[in-house]
Amino acid sequence: MIFNWRNRTLWTGDNLDVMRGMNSESVDLIYLDPPFNSNTDYSAPIGSEAAGAAFKDTWTLSDVDEAWHGEIADRQPALYAIIDAADLAHGKGMKSYLIMMAIRLLEMHRLLKPTGSLYLHCDPTAGHYLKTLMDVIFGRSNFINEIIWQRTSSRNDARRWGAVHDTILFYANGASSFCWNRTYTPHTPDYIEKFYRHRDGRGRYRLHEIIRTASMGERPNLSYEYKGYTPRWGWRRVREKVEALDRDRRIEWSDSGRPYLKRYLHEQSGTPVRDVISDIPPVSAHAAERTGYPTQKPLALLDRIIRASSNEDDMVLDPFCGCATALVAADRLNRQWAGIDLSPLAANLVLKRLRDDRGALFDDVIHRTDIPRRTDLGDVPNYRTHKHTLYGRQEGVCGGCRILFPFRNLTVDHVIPRAKCGSDHIDNLQLLCGACNSMKGTDSQEQLVIRLVEQGIRQQGAGNDGN
Ligand SMILES: C[S@@+](CC[C@H](N)C(=O)[O-])C[C@H]1O[C@@H](n2cnc3c(N)ncnc32)[C@H](O)[C@@H]1O
Incomplete structure (x- = not known):
């Protein structure tokens, strides 16, 4: 499938919204370095090139869209069981974090080509839960490696083993067909x-x-x-x-x-790459590549990953791109790339970094804040033309309050709102009565159901929602 954006596009925005607008099976390699649920909020040092850039890594249920609970439970019930278990063992912070991650990992899986791979950078705080989520989303037979990156050598923990490593989980979309280039270290x-x-x-x-x-x-x-x-x-x-x-x-x-x-x-070619990486130091205070962006990863690490798991001209996506380490490494290796980050401050820094790295050649970096529109869903007829089919499917019952209405009193509604990149495909449509339609507005189906239950109009768990 062809990607529906231009090479070298950088988005400022929530990666969930952007990814939902991207065509399926359009990316060869995804590297993500999301917040780790470290219970810390990061900011760049004042005076550094990145000053002002910050991101939060503390999670509560208020960070989680209510709709994601229902969507995860519908798309992959096993995921929800894992998230519930994490809630019991670890508490609401972990639950919220995992919901935020699961809903995005589902989207990343959809974006990968059958030969594609995903590297999820995490640490021991949530790595074990993330691995079980990935086992469900990708299939456990598509787990390829757990890579240990020794990110520092100078840590002394008085009452335990010095914690010096991050973990990178490597999954393929298909364990028998994924891209793998033998790579060596000197x-x-x-x-x-x-x-x-x-x-x-x-x-x-x-x-x-x-x-x-x-x-x-x-x-x-x-x-x-x-x-x-x-x-x-x-x-x-x-x-x-x-x-x-x-x-x-x-x-x-x-x-x-x-x-x-x-x-x-x-x-000799050197030593074939192994799953313990101890020869790539963190970005030091005086390194030329240092931007000051919090949690910046070294270019050498991304260079190794991108060489091993993609070929020239392949599309590399970093949906939590920070100061664009993966994008710079991809560009140097003649890969195509796209990056997304929530922070507008990161965007300015990234644009400067990308241009500095390749000079005038980098004038073609595209910075977007809008959401792409999928082009892989075929020619979809005007959504209103589905009204008769939907009336038959729903047997005249409103998809919200579950009350029977005459045909003329029902209107076609997008289950995932168009404003959130829901498509015009019939699978994303339902009929709602006028009152439910205005109560829902541009909110999600789950939010509508919650309101109807709260107002006693509908009973909890009354039938399937949406289509
Ligand atoms: C650990 S940093 C990535 C660092 C990056 N690998 C680098 O080398 O600079 C995580 C990034 O994820 C971004 N982020 C967090 N939630 C996001 C979301 N929902 N959508 C897009 N970016 C997000 C933060 O702004 C932050 O820049």
Whole structure:
């Protein structure tokens, strides 16, 4: 599916509203670094480039739209069970946070292409609950890795193990089809010193086994004599290969007459990436990339993630983009990108950062505050033309108060209001009587039902809502 926005778009606004306007299956990679439910409110230091930028990370039920409860319970009842369990174990703050996250993760899942992946950056505060939410939304077989990023080395907690890591949960949309590029990190100086101890005219090298050992057992077709040496358990290469390596002076014979393969440092790719990242430090106070934005992540971390899980020209989305670390990294790697952040102050900083990073080339960054309109729902007829079908479906009963009305007294209503990007598709339509329609206004169906129940017009749990 084609995305319905331009490459290099930055939105200022609530990512839920923006994502609801984005076409399904249009994004290759999502990286999100949302608030972690840390019970702290963050602000940038005065005097820094980011001064004024702030975001809150304390959560109460008043932060949660009542409608999300019902939507989550309808779309994925198992999610709601997890959120309820978190409420019992942890309290209302965690419940509110998880509702805020679940409703957005559902949308992100819809946006991903079948080959797409999502990296959710979190920490041990809520990481265990987020993982169970993700298991439900993506399917537990699509969980790929839990990545530990050592974000600091200088923390001493007097009465417990020093808490120095964040967690990044990596899920694929389809475990058998997701994009994966083998990526490597350079060997550390310590590693090189320890293992690449030899040198010759070609450079540093290490000695690697070319014969099989007892634990590997014998391979009969690789048992042969070469230069008077017959290894007990056989060779690791066929004779022609061993001869070719020897001609190329890549076999070294030890004093005791045992052969080894020489592996040159400059010919190795490095260490394949692992799920513990300890070689990327946090953004230091004097780093050139530092913007001062609270909780800014290092470019090297995003570079690694984007290289591993996307290809050139792929679309990368960061729905909590902060000062745009993921977007800068994506652009440097020739990926397309879109970012969303609630904070208008973040937007100014991001636009400056993006332009500074690529100079004049970055004049094509688009800054939007409106909500995109989905173009992947096909040619939808005027919504009013569905009135007869809806009357039949609802058997003449108002979708709010559940009272029977004549056809002429009912009007077509958007269950998710158009103002919140609800579509004209019949699945998002219902018939309401005049009184319910004006009571609902641009609010959600759940809010209407709550009001009707409060006023004694409708009983709690009376039938399905909406369509
Ligand atoms: C942890 S920071 C992201 C930092 C970012 N990774 C970076 O390197 O700069 C979280 C960001 O999420 C934003 N945010 C919180 N709720 C949001 C929402 N509903 N929609 C969009 N952005 C949101 C905050 O304004 C904040 O900038």
